[in-house]
Amino acid sequence: MTQEKRRKILYRILAVVAAIAIVLAGRSLYLHYQSIKEAPIQQDVPDTSQTQSDSSVFAQTSPDKPLYVLLLGTDGGDPQQANFVGVAAINKAKKHIDIIMLPDDTKIEGRKEKGIQELQDVYSEGGMSLVRAVVEDIFHIPIPYYATFTADSFSKMVDLSGGVPIYVEKNMYHGDEATGKTDINLFQGYQTLTGKEAAGYMRYIDADGYLSRTQRQERFIKNFYEDRQDCFGVTNAFFMYRAWHNVDSNISAKDMAQLAFDFRGVTADNIDFYILPGEMAMSGKNGDTKYYWTYDPVEVQKVIGRTNNAISTAPEPDDTKQ
Numbered sequence: 001m002t003q004e005k006r007r008k009i010l011y012r013i014l015a016v017v018a019a020i021a022i023v024l025a026g027r028s029l030y031l032h033y034q035s036i037k038e039a040p041i042q043q044d045v046p047d048t049s050q051t052q053s054d055s056s057v058f059a060q061t062s063p064d065k066p067l068y069v070l071l072l073g074t075d076g077g078d079p080q081q082a083n084f085v086g087v088a089a090i091n092k093a094k095k096h097i098d099i100i101m102l103p104d105d106t107k108i109e110g111r112k113e114k115g116i117q118e119l120q121d122v123y124s125e126g127g128m129s130l131v132r133a134v135v136e137d138i139f140h141i142p143i144p145y146y147a148t149f150t151a152d153s154f155s156k157m158v159d160l161s162g163g164v165p166i167y168v169e170k171n172m173y174h175g176d177e178a179t180g181k182t183d184i185n186l187f188q189g190y191q192t193l194t195g196k197e198a199a200g201y202m203r204y205i206d207a208d209g210y211l212s213r214t215q216r217q218e219r220f221i222k223n224f225y226e227d228r229q230d231c232f233g234v235t236n237a238f239f240m241y242r243a244w245h246n247v248d249s250n251i252s253a254k255d256m257a258q259l260a261f262d263f264r265g266v267t268a269d270n271i272d273f274y275i276l277p278g279e280m281a282m283s284g285k286n287g288d289t290k291y292y293w294t295y296d297p298v299e300v301q302k303v304i305g306r307t308n309n310a311i312s313t314a315p316e317p318d319d320t321k322q
Contacts, residue, residue: 058145058255063093064309069145069251070132071099073202074123076151082123082131083203084217087143089307092259095266098307100139100274101218103210107283107292108134116283118292128248138276138295139304147249154202155195157243158224163192166223169216172204211275211293218273226268233264274303 060067066089073084082104089098104120111117111134123131128148136143149157158164167190174184184200186193193201202220205213228236241257249256277299280291 058251058259060091060093063091066091066096066098066307067145068141068143069147070128070135070143072123072128072131072146072148073154074148074150075203080124081120083120083213084149085119085131085135086217087135087139090259091307092262095263095270097271098274098303099218099221099271100276100303100307101214102135102138102276103214103293105210105291105293106138106276106278107281107294116285116288116292139300141304145249145251147247147251149247151199151203153246153248155199156246157195158193158198159195160239160243161224161228163194164198164220164224164227165190165192166201166220167191168193168201170206172200172206174200174204209280211280214275218275222268222271222273225271228260229265229267233261236264237261272306276300277303 058067069088069090071084071086071088072082074080075083085102085104085106087100087102089100091097102119104118106119108117108119108122109115117125119131119134122134126133128146132143132146168186168188170188172184172186173182175181176183184204186197186201186204198220202217203213204216228239231239237257237260240260241253244251244253244256276293276295278293278295281294282289282291
C-alpha cells in the first residue's frame with residue numbers, strides 16, 4: 001500500500017470519528033435540555049400563606065390574560081425595605097412583556113390606623129404578602145405570582161451571566177454609615193458591571209430621588225435582557241434554570257427555564273416599560289409636608305388595560321433614559 005493511499009484512509013477514519021463525535025455531542029446537549037424540561041425540580045415548597053395560586057401552573061388561560069408577577073428587590077437593612085417594586089405582565093402567547101415600575105415613595109393610604117406610608121415601608125411591616133395585597137389594591141387585579149430578589153441573589157444572577165454591559169450615566173458613591181465601608185463606587189462611562197456593582201447601581205439614589213432610580217432600574221433590566229438575547233435559547237434556558245434557584249419565588253426553575261427558551265429571538269422591542277402614572281405631591285394632611293409619588297387611579301387602569309387589551313388607549317411606554 002502506497003503512502004498516498006494510507007494517508008487517504010487515515011483522513012477517512014478521522015472524518016468518521018469527527019462525525020460520530022459531533023452526533024454524540026448534539027445528542028448529549030439534547031438530552032441535557034430534555035432533563036430540564038421533564039425532570040421534577042427539587043425545591044422548597046412555597047409558603048402557602050404567601051401564595052394565592054398553584055405554583056406548579058404557570059400558564060395562560062387566554063391570550064388576553066397575561067401572567068402577572070410581582071417583582072421585589074430588598075435591601076439588607078434592619079428593618080428590611082423594598083427598594084425595587086414592579087409588576088410584570090408576561091404574555092407567553094403573544095411573546096410580549098409589560099413591566100410597570102412603582103417608585104419606592106409611592107403614597108399608600110387608607111390602611112386603617114396606619115395613616116400615610118411609603119410603599120417601601122410596607123415591606124418592612126408585612127413582607128411580600130402585604131406588598132402584594134397593597135399593589136393588588138392599586139391595580140385592581142389579582143397578582144398570583146411573585147419573585148423576591150435579595151442583594152445576594154441578584155448579584156449571583158448577574159455574575160452567572162458574566163456581568164451586564166451598561167453606560168453608567170454619572171459617578172455613583174455611597175458609604176455604609178453602620179460600617180464606614182464604601183458599598184457603591186461606580187464611575188461614569190460604558191462598562192460591564194459585576195454582580196456587586198450591578199446591585200449598587202440598582203440601589204443608588206441621588207438628589208433626583210426615587211423616580212430617577214426607578215428609571216435607572218428600567219434601563220438595567222432592558223440592558224440585561226438584550227445582553228442575554230445574544231445567547232442561544234437553550235443556553236438561556238440553562239442559565240435561568242441555575243439562577244432561579246437563588247430566587248424566592250412561587251414560579252419553579254423549570255417554568256422559568258421554559259419561559260427563557262420560549263422567548264428566544266424575542267427582542268427588547270417586545271418589552272414595554274411604564275412607571276406608575278402619577279406625580280410628586282405634598283400630602284397636606286395633618287401638617288404632613290412630605291412629598292410622595294401620588295398615583296392617578298384612572299391612568300393606572302389605562303396602563304393595566306393595555307396589558308390585557310381591555311381598552312385601546314393608554315399612556316405611551318416610558319422610554320426615559322432607555
